Amino acid sequence: MSSAPKLTPMFEQYLGIKQEYPDALLFYRMGDFYEVFFEDAQIAARELQIALTSRNPNSETKVPMCGVPHHSVDGYLTQLLEKGYRVAICDQVEDPKQAKGLVRRAVTRVLTPGTVIEDANLASKSHNYLAALWWDADKGAGALAWVDFSTGEWSGLASRRAEILWQWTAKLGPRELLLPLGHEVLPHYAEAAKQVNRLPALPAFDLAAARRELPKVLGVADLSVLDLEDKPELARCCGALLCYLRQTQRHDELGHLGAFRPLNLGDHLILDEVTERNLELFRRLDGKTGRGTLRHVLDETMTAMGGRLLESRLRQPWRMLAPILATQEAVAWLFAEDEQRGRLRMALERVYDLERLSTRVFLGRAAPKDYLALRESLAVLPEVRQALVSTGGDLPTEAAKILSAWDDLEDIRDLLNRALSDNPPPVITEGGLFKPGFDSELDELLELSEHGEAKLKELLEVEQRENDLPKLRLGYNRVFGYYLELSKAAHDRAPEHFIRRQTLANAERYVTPALKELEEKILSAAEILKSLEYKLFQKLRETVAKARPRFMVMAEALATLDYWQSMAEVARRNEWLRPRLHEGLELRIRGGRHPVVEQVQGRGNFIPNDLRLDEFCRLMLITGPNMAGKSTILRQSAIICIMAQMGSYVPASEADIGLVDRVFSRVGASDNLAQGQSTFMVEMMETARILRQATMRSLVILDEIGRGTSTFDGLALAWAVVEEFARRGKGAIRTLFATHYHELTALEGRIPGVRNYTVAIKEWKGDIIFLRRLVPGPSDRSYGIEVARLAGVPDSVVRRAREILSELERAKSGDATVSPRTLSCQTLLPGMGGKPSKVTATAKAAEHPLIQELREIKVDRLTPLEALNLLQTWKNRIDEESGS
Numbered sequence: 001m002s003s004a005p006k007l008t009p010m011f012e013q014y015l016g017i018k019q020e021y022p023d024a025l026l027f028y029r030m031g032d033f034y035e036v037f038f039e040d041a042q043i044a045a046r047e048l049q050i051a052l053t054s055r056n057p058n059s060e061t062k063v064p065m066c067g068v069p070h071h072s073v074d075g076y077l078t079q080l081l082e083k084g085y086r087v088a089i090c091d092q093v094e095d096p097k098q099a100k101g102l103v104r105r106a107v108t109r110v111l112t113p114g115t116v117i118e119d120a121n122l123a124s125k126s127h128n129y130l131a132a133l134w135w136d137a138d139k140g141a142g143a144l145a146w147v148d149f150s151t152g153e154w155s156g157l158a159s160r161r162a163e164i165l166w167q168w169t170a171k172l173g174p175r176e177l178l179l180p181l182g183h184e185v186l187p188h189y190a191e192a193a194k195q196v197n198r199l200p201a202l203p204a205f206d207l208a209a210a211r212r213e214l215p216k217v218l219g220v221a222d223l224s225v226l227d228l229e230d231k232p233e234l235a236r237c238c239g240a241l242l243c244y245l246r247q248t249q250r251h252d253e254l255g256h257l258g259a260f261r262p263l264n265l266g267d268h269l270i271l272d273e274v275t276e277r278n279l280e281l282f283r284r285l286d287g288k289t290g291r292g293t294l295r296h297v298l299d300e301t302m303t304a305m306g307g308r309l310l311e312s313r314l315r316q317p318w319r320m321l322a323p324i325l326a327t328q329e330a331v332a333w334l335f336a337e338d339e340q341r342g343r344l345r346m347a348l349e350r351v352y353d354l355e356r357l358s359t360r361v362f363l364g365r366a367a368p369k370d371y372l373a374l375r376e377s378l379a380v381l382p383e384v385r386q387a388l389v390s391t392g393g394d395l396p397t398e399a400a401k402i403l404s405a406w407d408d409l410e411d412i413r414d415l416l417n418r419a420l421s422d423n424p425p426p427v428i429t430e431g432g433l434f435k436p437g438f439d440s441e442l443d444e445l446l447e448l449s450e451h452g453e454a455k456l457k458e459l460l461e462v463e464q465r466e467n468d469l470p471k472l473r474l475g476y477n478r479v480f481g482y483y484l485e486l487s488k489a490a491h492d493r494a495p496e497h498f499i500r501r502q503t504l505a506n507a508e509r510y511v512t513p514a515l516k517e518l519e520e521k522i523l524s525a526a527e528i529l530k531s532l533e534y535k536l537f538q539k540l541r542e543t544v545a546k547a548r549p550r551f552m553v554m555a556e557a558l559a560t561l562d563y564w565q566s567m568a569e570v571a572r573r574n575e576w577l578r579p580r581l582h583e584g585l586e587l588r589i590r591g592g593r594h595p596v597v598e599q600v601q602g603r604g605n606f607i608p609n610d611l612r613l614d615e616f617c618r619l620m621l622i623t624g625p626n627m628a629g630k631s632t633i634l635r636q637s638a639i640i641c642i643m644a645q646m647g648s649y650v651p652a653s654e655a656d657i658g659l660v661d662r663v664f665s666r667v668g669a670s671d672n673l674a675q676g677q678s679t680f681m682v683e684m685m686e687t688a689r690i691l692r693q694a695t696m697r698s699l700v701i702l703d704e705i706g707r708g709t710s711t712f713d714g715l716a717l718a719w720a721v722v723e724e725f726a727r728r729g730k731g732a733i734r735t736l737f738a739t740h741y742h743e744l745t746a747l748e749g750r751i752p753g754v755r756n757y758t759v760a761i762k763e764w765k766g767d768i769i770f771l772r773r774l775v776p777g778p779s780d781r782s783y784g785i786e787v788a789r790l791a792g793v794p795d796s797v798v799r800r801a802r803e804i805l806s807e808l809e810r811a812k813s814g815d816a817t818v819s820p821r822t823l824s825c826q827t828l829l830p831g832m833g834g835k836p837s838k839v840t841a842t843a844k845a846a847e848h849p850l851i852q853e854l855r856e857i858k859v860d861r862l863t864p865l866e867a868l869n870l871l872q873t874w875k876n877r878i879d880e881e882s883g884s
């Protein structure tokens, strides 16, 4: 048996380390490069588009290899993290000059998408979550916890329904999700669990470990202080987060994590992930962010912290009146004060991301430019404070609270001012971080290292002059340091104190005791200088890191101010109005607009609409032609409620909003074909969810339920759903229901609270004009064919569709061709059988399309041959239709 070829010591070391990080790409530091080997190299070369080479670990095998220079590694790491990879950074942990044999190396940190803290890997105005989910199927209980490691915020929720936990996972969209090994991902949520890391339940999710670790990290006595004692599942998830952070950060200190604040669903207006998507709160239906989303319209924040607060509020608006009213009061104050708001905006623009900067300082990963950014931000704090107080009048309660806890962090600003040079180096080890005058010892050493050159020159000049050797030269090499050099021709004139060190072909090199002494001073000054700079930097870092809680207080204050001013700014620009909120169930909007559609189309081109949901009209059935604007009304009503409960002004001329606990929306088709679910299946799953979760305080908007199946199945389902919403509890659930099933309009008068509405149009010379006005009453028909014509469907198809339509209508109005299946449905469904519906009543007495053509024919203009051909065409059509 042949034994495996012996590896070089370097590869032995590499493989030993790699074994500990099987799931990460190992970046192995060699000199000025990070090298990647074996399979990792193939992945890295492909993903980073860099050359794949090879290296021999022994004489026989070749190992794939690629590498990147250490100074530009960050850009490559960003690319890998964006693609979802984890990277273990393996550094040299001893000075190669001092190393005996192979340099010692160790993994200094593991970068993962969910734990990154560098700006290059993060969207500034979005949170970056690492989440952990635990579900105990036997007990029927579970939890989800999440942390934004870059800011230190963490939270979570416990639930007795796995579906709720997965919904929140989908909503938060964590960059990484920790799941215990073997734990199933709920069907329909594969997207949410795209980036899953399976951890062994023990020790990662161990309850005993969580009980021990959590209080330690958060500096409290036990779990009861954290409101976690009676939520063991949530404690497990928090424990798993800590366990993973410890593993990846190689940093025992997790003290930058803030207080754990469990999410109390009762405090918030719940928007599930489907509603978020359908209403295009964060992403458009095509998946893109930015223009076309509500967030884009609302975001006038000037700081990253304010932007993230806006994201959280939009994700979780309030359910309770008190915080909404307090926010409204502050927004109204800044809304009224244009000048002050302008000053505040200008000041906030110069504030950097205090949360993430101070995290990097705390974890020892801040670059000199981060300290400079902190210094510049702190310099603005007095200006922001000044902008708050400058009105002279009474401040709103919340603003007064912020002001009373205000901290300019003057001591830290003063320290950074005195310490940091204005042009610091890119990395700390390069020197030049501190200002002259900050530390006297440092100044002395700087003087020596800077003037060392001059002193050497002085020594050379003395030797030249005293020994009459004008051609004497000074040089340096790595082997014996500084030397004096004489040409071969002059070497016999070397004085006695010159000690010969090297003979070259045409020169001799010497040292002198004085030169050696000076050299030692200069070199040791550089060494001492380096270590003193490092020591001073550590001290500075510690002082700034200790101020982390103060930074966090101010970060929260600035984020809140920024949120208010952003709300006030957009309200001013778009002429929005302060809504009235109340505990009742009535919803009244006058002159409501869709903020996003209006922004895209331009203010003058959007037609406002009124809407009222009260005890007489709790469920609005909106019929109307395609393209009339039904979906827009549905969405804008939901969006106005969401905005109001964020404390924002709303696009309406008047709004009274009875608080909403959940908004549900089923709008349009959302295929999930990739997950093996048809459009109809998804629609029904979502409808089922709404039926399970909606309460009397919810607002439900349903758009064209049931259209993904056969007409009668769809109608029957839509009908049953309307009945269910209209008859829940004592009254109906506030529902806006847009549909093309005109048969449903028969429900008005049969079920209390159901009212018909339509979006008006006008017919003019065979065309339709969209009036975009919501008016009481049902619509007569869909005008689908007219809209198809407007959309450019070819005339031949439009004509044929008209023929088919009139056939169908004839059949429906009791003609002999009606099928047995249709008959059975008609008798099953109330409102359909017996009396003709509105549609059939208004339809013209149907006649065969051939008769119409016959009428239009000009016989005297036909040649006999054309007449014969026409006759043959008609006969063919009749034969086809009768199936002969």
Ligand SMILES: Nc1ncnc2c1ncn2[C@@H]1O[C@H](COP(=O)(O)OP(=O)(O)OP(=O)(O)O)[C@@H](O)[C@H]1O
Pocket (backbone or CB within 6 Å): 597, 601, 605, 606, 607, 608, 624, 625, 626, 627, 628, 629, 630, 631, 632, 633, 772
């Ligand atoms: N109030 C309005 N003012 C101006 N334009 C509007 C208004 N409402 C809707 N629109 C425009 O009409 C388009 C169609 O509106 P919407 O999708 O709401 O129609 P719909 O009745 O739901 O159509 P369908 O039944 O085909 O789904 C919108 O994209 C928008 O551009």
